[in-house]
Amino acid sequence: MSRTLKLAAAMGVIASLPITPSVAAAENLKVVASFSIIADFAKNVGGDRVDIITLVGPNGDAHVYEPKPADAATVGSADVVLVNGLQFEGFLQRLVEASATKAPVVELTKGGEVLRNTEEEGHHDQDNAAKGEAGHAAEAEEGHEEGHHYHGESDPHAWQSVHNAELYVKNIADTFCAADAAGCDTYRANAESYGQQLEALEAEIKAAVAEIPEDKRTIITSHDAYGYFEHEYGIKFLAPEGVSTESEASAADVAALIKQIRQDKASAIFVENVTNPRLIEQIASETGLKIGGELYSDALSDENGPAATYLEMMRHNITAIKGAILGS
Amino acid sequence: MRTNLTSATAIALFLSLSTSAAHAEEVTAWRLFISDHADPKVTVIDAVDGGKLDTFKIKGPASLHRSESGRTVFAVQGSAGVVTGIASGISFEDHGEHGDIDVEAPKLAGLEITGKKPSHFVEHDGDFAAFFDGEGVARIISEKVVLEGKSDFREVKTDAPQHGVAVAYGSHVLLSEPNREKPDELPVGIRVADEAGAPIGGIHACPDLHGEASSGNILAFACATGLLVVSHGDGTPAIRHLPYADSLPDGKTTTLIGGRGLQYFLGNYGADKVVLIDPTLEGVAFRLISLPTRRVHFAVDPVRAKYAYIFTEDGQLHQLDVVKGEIANSLKLTDPYSMDGHWSEPRPRVAVAGDRIVVTDPLKGVLYLVDATSFEKTGDIAVEGKPFNIVSVGGSGQTHEGE
Numbered sequence: 001m002s003r004t005l006k007l008a009a010a011m012g013v014i015a016s017l018p019i020t021p022s023v024a025a026a027e028n029l030k031v032v033a034s035f036s037i038i039a040d041f042a043k044n045v046g047g048d049r050v051d052i053i054t055l056v057g058p059n060g061d062a063h064v065y066e067p068k069p070a071d072a073a074t075v076g077s078a079d080v081v082l083v084n085g086l087q088f089e090g091f092l093q094r095l096v097e098a099s100a101t102k103a104p105v106v107e108l109t110k111g112g113e114v115l116r117n118t119e120e121e122g123h124h125d126q127d128n129a130a131k132g133e134a135g136h137a138a139e140a141e142e143g144h145e146e147g148h149h150y151h152g153e154s155d156p157h158a159w160q161s162v163h164n165a166e167l168y169v170k171n172i173a174d175t176f177c178a179a180d181a182a183g184c185d186t187y188r189a190n191a192e193s194y195g196q197q198l199e200a201l202e203a204e205i206k207a208a209v210a211e212i213p214e215d216k217r218t219i220i221t222s223h224d225a226y227g228y229f230e231h232e233y234g235i236k237f238l239a240p241e242g243v244s245t246e247s248e249a250s251a252a253d254v255a256a257l258i259k260q261i262r263q264d265k266a267s268a269i270f271v272e273n274v275t276n277p278r279l280i281e282q283i284a285s286e287t288g289l290k291i292g293g294e295l296y297s298d299a300l301s302d303e304n305g306p307a308a309t310y311l312e313m314m315r316h317n318i319t320a321i322k323g324a325i326l327g328s
Numbered sequence: 329m330r331t332n333l334t335s336a337t338a339i340a341l342f343l344s345l346s347t348s349a350a351h352a353e354e355v356t357a358w359r360l361f362i363s364d365h366a367d368p369k370v371t372v373i374d375a376v377d378g379g380k381l382d383t384f385k386i387k388g389p390a391s392l393h394r395s396e397s398g399r400t401v402f403a404v405q406g407s408a409g410v411v412t413g414i415a416s417g418i419s420f421e422d423h424g425e426h427g428d429i430d431v432e433a434p435k436l437a438g439l440e441i442t443g444k445k446p447s448h449f450v451e452h453d454g455d456f457a458a459f460f461d462g463e464g465v466a467r468i469i470s471e472k473v474v475l476e477g478k479s480d481f482r483e484v485k486t487d488a489p490q491h492g493v494a495v496a497y498g499s500h501v502l503l504s505e506p507n508r509e510k511p512d513e514l515p516v517g518i519r520v521a522d523e524a525g526a527p528i529g530g531i532h533a534c535p536d537l538h539g540e541a542s543s544g545n546i547l548a549f550a551c552a553t554g555l556l557v558v559s560h561g562d563g564t565p566a567i568r569h570l571p572y573a574d575s576l577p578d579g580k581t582t583t584l585i586g587g588r589g590l591q592y593f594l595g596n597y598g599a600d601k602v603v604l605i606d607p608t609l610e611g612v613a614f615r616l617i618s619l620p621t622r623r624v625h626f627a628v629d630p631v632r633a634k635y636a637y638i639f640t641e642d643g644q645l646h647q648l649d650v651v652k653g654e655i656a657n658s659l660k661l662t663d664p665y666s667m668d669g670h671w672s673e674p675r676p677r678v679a680v681a682g683d684r685i686v687v688t689d690p691l692k693g694v695l696y697l698v699d700a701t702s703f704e705k706t707g708d709i710a711v712e713g714k715p716f717n718i719v720s721v722g723g724s725g726q727t728h729e730g731e
Contacts, residue, residue, distance in 0.1 A: 066544030066591035067590055068590060068608060069587075069592050069650045069651045070606060070609060072633075073651050076651065094589040094633045097633065098589065098590055278563075
């Protein structure tokens with residue numbers, strides 16, 4: 001993805017309702033984050049001026065999360081609700097409706113370049129970018145009428161590009177400034193400081209990838225969560241499951257993937273922290289690939305794990321990928 | 329065109345503004361399936377215009393169950409010893425960014441499963457398990473097979489006749505365990521079996537087991553001591569016991585329904601109380617709500633996830649806010665229906681059809697319609713006989729010219 005990512009357009013954070021300006025200075029901003037990675041971004045931007053509640057916690061799978069009445073109560077009392085958008089949180093619309101929240105619900109991917117979901121193209125390598133498709137169908141959340149539901153057309157895992165993480169952070173700072181003008185300088189300063197750490201992280205990832213021979217840059221994971229990583233850094237990911245873990249891979253999908261693994265000479269295979277490892281273990285067994293460890297895709301680890309923050313997660317992933325490929 | 333516009337079904341048509349489907353029409357269709365308390369029949373009403381679509385003769389008075397997909401309605405006729413399948417005529421097809429609706433005439437699907445005293449009927453992921461109390465046998469069939477007009481079910485047996493339940497849970501079956509010492513009493517637990525019925529592991533204790541429901545990815549059984557909570561485990565179902573909170577008064581749940589859109593369970597708890605249950609919360613899983621009088625029936629709202637509805641014997645319909653855990657509104661609909669007398673006497677039942685809540689009044693031969701948003705009575709539909717059990721099927725989708 002080019003550095004011309006539409007950051008300039010990123011001001012357009014989507015909000016279901018206008019942002020209510022300025023909470024009382026003595027009160028922390030009550031922030032609800034839909035999942036752990038967003039919560040980590042919000043913590044870095046908000047510092048001690050915000051109280052954050054995370055709906056889908058460490059190692060949780062937001063694709064299949066079932067919201068509870070208590071979540072609706074939490075959202076209902078929030079000042080700000082931060083979500084990924086791109087229909088990553090399939091539960092979002094019904095949760096927001098049930099909560100009757102007056103808080104802005106802010107999609108942090110708004111303004112970014114979106115990759116198209118290639119789920120319907122048989123196998124699941126991600127090679128296509130719907131360039132310029134900023135007008136994603138984010139508002140067309142999963143249908144809630146009985147009997148059917150709709151899947152999104154876009155790959156929602158935008159945070160897998162560190163460059164996109166900068167967009168998330170900018171959108172969070174804008175949102176916090178709108179909700180708490182008195183803290184805006186703090187939020188901007190925090191965002192800038194964290195942005196520098198993100199830039200350093202991205203340089204590390206690119207340097208690590210550069211050490212991997214180009215003909216060894218194909219690896220296997222459980223579901224198509226790494227399209228943005230692939231697009232940004234040049235590691236090719238194949239997966240038996242699509243961009244959502246909601247639908248299990250069919251036997252035909254797995255057979256096609258195994259055939260492709262052999263054709264493409266995949267170098268390594270990984271389990272993910274949010275998915276059952278059984279299918280990956282089966283594919284590893286049938287292809288002779290050794291499992292290279294656990295990648296963190298859609299959630300951080302708990303605080304004792306190797307990926308308790310976004311920075312740790314991305315470093316862990318690239319270290320595991322490089323180590324498994326070069327050691328294979 | 330997918331919709332059979334020549335059918336007797338009245339449908340609401342709206343032009344879709346979708347640019348991706350410029351020639352598509354948005355269609356809304358809802359149907360009510362109502363069994364009679366006295367006569368062996370199921371009446372089908374178009375919930376959009378109130379007209380009668382059809383009446384199906386069956387073998388005995390029935391309790392009704394609709395499938396998750398809405399494509400099938402089952403009439404469980406305990407006294408007649410048969411389960412009858414009815415194709416609702418409404419189906420949906422996912423097309424990615426939109427869904428198509430197909431509306432045809434309802435019809436008997438051709439499925440009849442016979443046996444002694446069919447009772448609990450449970451769906452899990454498109455597989456239906458009908459438990460026949462008089463035999464202690466579960467007969468399991470998939471919706472796909474039912475809609476093909478076949479009756480190719482498989483049987484899984486328990487050790488003895490019982491007022492039991494079975495759930496086809498992927499490649500396993502969950503079976504109630506009969507009370508061997510007191511065969512006339514309720515089951516004492518749940519046993520996991522493989523698809524052939526061979527037991528796996530021991531019995532998960534659930535004394536006085538009665539009541540089962542699913543919500544999201546959790547399945548629950550009600551016991552005298554709490555709930556058995558079932559989730560997907562590593563290879564086999566994971567089952568844990570959630571005891572009733574110490575703060576609850578003496579009592580137990582014997583009827584359980586599962587939330588849609590939000591994950592929760594709603595159970596009776598004594599005659600004039602209900603309990604909201606979130607099995608994922610430690611320590612605060614149960615919230616008790618008192619009712620003004622004894623409960624007659626309850627149902628969850630599958631569209632407005634925040635609400636469930638409870639009908640009480642004073643003739644009132646109550647709107648339960650499951651987020652706040654309190655009654656938000658109450659509406660007088662019928663004359664009193666005392667809960668004294670036999671449990672199976674004709675009393676109102678509740679279903680939700682899109683934006684309408686529908687309540688049967690068996691002694692008046694009427695369905696009352698309540699707007700789900702304003703919670704005001706908006707109309708009624710006369711139905712011959714004693715309209716009793718009710719389920720609704722329907723929704724909205726697109727149809728396309730030229731298909």
